[in-house]
Amino acid sequence: MRWLGLGAALLAVGCGPTPAAEYGEELFNDPTLSTSQYNTFSCATCHATTATPPSDKVYSGLSLHNVASRPHWWGGYETRLLDAVNFCYTAFMRGVTPLAPEDPKSRALYEYLVSLSPDASAPAQPFTLVKDITDVPRGNRQRGEVVYRAACQDCHGEAHTGKGRPSELSPILPEVSQEYGTLFPNVPPGLVFIEKVRHGRFFGVGGNMPPYSREAMSDEDLGALLTFLDL
Ligand code: HEC
Ligand code: HEC
Structure with a gap:
């Protein structure tokens, strides 16, 4: 896999959630993952994790169900999962230094994302940024x-x-x-x-x-x- 070999090996032998994945889930829901005093967001602020996202929410980010099984991320702009995560971490959570691959927090987060990815492979998700801003018709x-x-x-x-x-x-x-x-x-x-x-x-x-x-x-x-x- 693109981040660490370990998670892929665990996935291959079909292990359930590991303690590392549980720690990763805590980090996923924790705004203090970023040490910036100006951050109040956790990963969960912007991403659902279920196959069918909740109907009463409109998240800016995609659901991360099967995220570790996608071939690339951010509409093809990112080809390593850790880079895709670090984009969010630095741009939105104001993380000063990107998460390093060997950081125990990155490893736990990765195990959690793998635990959300039951399928061996999953299609990349479309991501269409609106480049030029024009007015839109008002609605209901x-x-x-x-x-x-x-x-x-x-x-x-x-x-x-x-x-x-x-x-x-x-x-x-x-x-x-x-x-x-x-x-x-x-x-x-x-x-x-x-x-x-x-x-x-x-x-x-x-x-x-x-x-x-x-x-x-x-x-x-x-x-x-x-x-x-x-x-
Ligand atoms: C994940 C949290 C989050 C969500 C969801 C969010 N915002 Fe914001 N928004 C912010 C923050 C933080 C700021 C101030 C920092 C900035 O400008 O980026 C902001 C700033 C703004 C501003 C002010 C821009 C300016 O500089 O005057 C507008 C307008 C705005 N948001 C509209 C919206 C609308 C409309 C939605 C829903 C479609 C929305 N936001 C959803 C966090 C969010
Ligand atoms: C303030 C909102 C916000 C926060 C916080 C956030 N993200 Fe994102 N994330 C986005 C948006 C917007 C995108 C681009 C749309 C998409 O692909 O989901 C994105 C994209 C991604 C992608 C690429 C998905 C794909 O298939 O293209 C991954 C992986 C990801 N985020 C993981 C994370 C993780 C892990 C965290 C916590 C460390 C996190 N994000 C925090 C908003 C956020």
Whole structure:
């Protein structure tokens, strides 16, 4: 396998979850895996692990069911599983130094990802980033509220109040757009939101929010979300 031989060997003889995999599962759910004081995300903030992801959630990341059996990751941009993980670790969790292959935490995380991968091989998953931002037709308000709760609320809290958000590092939506008149004078606020949702931290102003690919969120749901947020 691409990360370490050990996990593949265990998988081949059909062992159940090992203690290493259990430790890996703890790390997967633990925001302090990243030592940055500005991080509140764990892997589980953005990834389901089941074959059928929960229907009441819209995650920016794919389900990691069978992840260790895929031939490549990030739409072909990453050909080593550890690099695919480290992309998330450094870009979104603000990890300063990438996880090293021999680090016991990497090994445990790897064993956990292998334990989520019962099939010997699994197809690579599509990942389509929207490169050029254009406006989207507005949609159904009720659908927009459902999308907000499923996609944005875990990090941003309730709309208009931010109630329940894990940290004030995520601004209150949509009120943050009140600053946009001075920050982005020539851009309609709705377009700034589309840019943020489609590009996440890759937007010029930085940050660590994840991007939503086309597979993660359709333009139709994005349009409904904007109606709900009055943008
Ligand atoms: C803030 C959100 C976020 C966090 C936190 C996060 N990821 Fe991701 N991850 C993404 C997004 C977005 C992608 C790109 C879409 C995709 O392929 O899932 C991605 C991609 C991946 C991929 C490639 C999947 C594929 O088949 O292409 C792996 C593997 C992965 N993440 C593992 C992890 C692990 C392990 C952690 C914890 C150390 C983690 N991620 C933390 C958002 C996140
Ligand atoms: C995994 C957590 C997470 C999720 C899920 C998330 N956000 Fe964010 N968002 C953040 C964080 C953290 C920031 C502040 C840092 C940054 O700008 O990246 C932010 C910033 C923003 C901003 C402000 C950009 C700016 O600079 O003014 C907007 C707009 C936004 N998010 C919209 C959304 C919408 C809409 C959704 C749901 C589709 C969403 N976010 C989902 C974490 C998240």
